[in-house]
Amino acid sequence: MNYALEALRRPGFPGGATVEKRQAAEAKTGARVRLGSIDLLRGLVMVVMALDHTRDFFAAGGFNPRDVADPALFLTRWITHFCAPTFIFLAGISAFLYGVQRKTGEVSRYLFTRGCWLVLIEFTVVRLGWSFSFHFDHLVVQVIFAIGASMIVLAALVHLPRWAIAMVGLVMIFGHNLLDTIKPAQFGAAGPVWNLLHQPGLLDLAPSFKLFVLYPLIPWIGVMAAGYALGPVFTLERTARVQRLLFLGVAVTIGFVVLRATNLYGDPAPWVMQDGLLATALSFINCEKYPPSLLYLAMTLGPALLLLAAFDGARGTIVDWIATFGRVPFFYYVAHIFLVHALAILFAWATIGDAPWLLGAFPPHKPANYGLGLAGIYIVWLMVVVALYPLCRWFAGIKRRRTEWWWSYL
Numbered sequence: 483m484n485y486a487l488e489a490l491r492r493p494g495f496p497g498g499a500t501v502e503k504r505q506a507a508e509a510k511t512g513a514r515v516r517l518g519s520i521d522l523l524r525g526l527v528m529v530v531m532a533l534d535h536t537r538d539f540f541a542a543g544g545f546n547p548r549d550v551a552d553p554a555l556f557l558t559r560w561i562t563h564f565c566a567p568t569f570i571f572l573a574g575i576s577a578f579l580y581g582v583q584r585k586t587g588e589v590s591r592y593l594f595t596r597g598c599w600l601v602l603i604e605f606t607v608v609r610l611g612w613s614f615s616f617h618f619d620h621l622v623v624q625v626i627f628a629i630g631a632s633m634i635v636l637a638a639l640v641h642l643p644r645w646a647i648a649m650v651g652l653v654m655i656f657g658h659n660l661l662d663t664i665k666p667a668q669f670g671a672a673g674p675v676w677n678l679l680h681q682p683g684l685l686d687l688a689p690s691f692k693l694f695v696l697y698p699l700i701p702w703i704g705v706m707a708a709g710y711a712l713g714p715v716f717t718l719e720r721t722a723r724v725q726r727l728l729f730l731g732v733a734v735t736i737g738f739v740v741l742r743a744t745n746l747y748g749d750p751a752p753w754v755m756q757d758g759l760l761a762t763a764l765s766f767i768n769c770e771k772y773p774p775s776l777l778y779l780a781m782t783l784g785p786a787l788l789l790l791a792a793f794d795g796a797r798g799t800i801v802d803w804i805a806t807f808g809r810v811p812f813f814y815y816v817a818h819i820f821l822v823h824a825l826a827i828l829f830a831w832a833t834i835g836d837a838p839w840l841l842g843a844f845p846p847h848k849p850a851n852y853g854l855g856l857a858g859i860y861i862v863w864l865m866v867v868v869a870l871y872p873l874c875r876w877f878a879g880i881k882r883r884r885t886e887w888w889w890s891y892l
Contacts, residue, residue: 525808542853574709600630654704731787
């Protein structure tokens, strides 16, 4: 790789190289050029995501603790709320950047085929990672499915003007809480479709087969469409790009605080005054993820926009270390699930002599004498991230060197 391309690849390239310049360098060398700030933020949320899944497997309690009376556990869960919205939002931005010098039809085909691929992977490889079982008795609609389905919808939306795509995204984000009172039972036999679109639920699709809808699609499609609509900001020179990201980040964050304070709209559970200031603050930020409410998305995407501005131009060893995970997010996601699950089985055998309950559908209740405290969970999390770094760096190197089309699906 020549020096000119290497300079363009650096997040701190003087003045901020536009995407057009980066694409021109890419065309000459055949290399894949990425925006450092996006890789860094994506890598950060991937690292934090592993904390959530480590807690899922190693904690004694359930998967979504929201008790403000336990601030440490609450915040351990809450900080991971930033992962899914940020990742899906960045996927929309990346989809736009992928199509900067490509025809709309090519972009649409890529989004459709990659979306279908992700849905397939969710129901096969990812399912195996969570269950360690080949007994096909359940499926879970999780984040990879949501990303894949959102890409399939975006494959159709890219044929519209960008302002129309922005409107679709914003209407879905701002308006979907108006649908909260609509229940699947109102649709009769078509009720599961509403579960898939807006209402989480455990569905009995057959006598011995269940579908657990955890990530209803409407708000997530909106997040990806909004990210795509914001994409042109990343073709600007660095100063203009940072200014716009800062403005949007501040506006969305302030909007969250103001709207949340009113308790008028945007989340199904209002915040309430608690006995102490900390508990009251936790109640204020205790927004609904399933499905992600307007306030949940504003609470997470506002800071994400601010971080994109702050990370623009960042460099250094730690930056490169974290960004490595952001360059191979799909690979990291699959690998970390298998690793955390395998470690949990070893831990269960070593501590309680019983691990078969960790095979199959994830258990709603864990054995009474199982689990680590928060300190232990954080230690295991750090061990997982450190262990995956060499593997992700190796895979990122392979992806950087390879030019076959199918590498973009991995």
